[in-house]
Amino acid sequence: MEVTPVGADKFAGTSIENCYQCGKCTAGCPLADQMDVTPNQLFRLVQLGEVEKAARCGAIWLCVSCFTCTGRCPQSVECVEIIDALREYAAEHDCAPPDLQRIILFQKAFLDNIRRNGRINELELIRDFKTKGFLQDLSLPLLMKDALLAPKLMQRGKFHLTSEKAKDRELVGRIFARCTGTHAEGATS
Ligand code: SF4
Ligand code: SF4
Numbered sequence: 001m002e003v004t005p006v007g008a009d010k011f012a013g014t015s016i017e018n019c020y021q022c023g024k025c026t027a028g029c030p031l032a033d034q035m036d037v038t039p040n041q042l043f044r045l046v047q048l049g050e051v052e053k054a055a056r057c058g059a060i061w062l063c064v065s066c067f068t069c070t071g072r073c074p075q076s077v078e079c080v081e082i083i084d085a086l087r088e089y090a091a092e093h094d095c096a097p098p099d100l101q102r103i104i105l106f107q108k109a110f111l112d113n114i115r116r117n118g119r120i121n122e123l124e125l126i127r128d129f130k131t132k133g134f135l136q137d138l139s140l141p142l143l144m145k146d147a148l149l150a151p152k153l154m155q156r157g158k159f160h161l162t163s164e165k166a167k168d169r170e171l172v173g174r175i176f177a178r179c180t181g182t183h184a185e186g187a188t189s
Helices: 024-028 039-047 051-055 068-072 079-092 098-117 122-137 140-144 149-155 169-180
Strands: none
Touching: 024 039, 024 068, 039 051, 039 079, 051 079, 068 079, 079 098, 098 122, 098 169, 122 140
16 A cells, blocks of 8 residues: 655645544544554654654554444544554564554465455465464474464354355455555466
């Protein structure tokens, strides 16, 4: 995603200058009390052109994209778009807090998995995420974390060892290409 230059009126395609700091987004956010800065403070940083500072906040990785903030905003600011753009910025500029690097790793593994298969292959996702995570920090406990949950999840039909690929993966490739502004790759592997 292309991020609008620092200090511009628009950011991530939304009119950030329209935010008048009423705080309604924060008042409705289910995670605001867990965040290092609240959503409206995050948007104020962006308004002030402090995009990198905003992208370093842990709050953007706690957001679960529930869209409550967007729905409550009286100024029609696309709050979630802003947070998404900040995540992209943080990933591209490698400025996420060290303790949150695994979240980025998971997001990348998740998207790569969808790009390849057209839908999630859970086993492949876990394999890729755990392998890359281990290579990143050589943490054995994290490598093994949640392993014992697998049988219970399988019993409840929440975890599957196999998964069929989507039939029209070229369409998936085109969706990714449109979102990322790149050329579609043939989804044939
Ligand atoms: S609800 Fe909208 S206008 Fe109010 S602080 Fe949040 S983003 Fe700004
Ligand atoms: S989308 Fe994110 S920031 Fe907005 S209310 Fe939901 S959790 Fe909070």
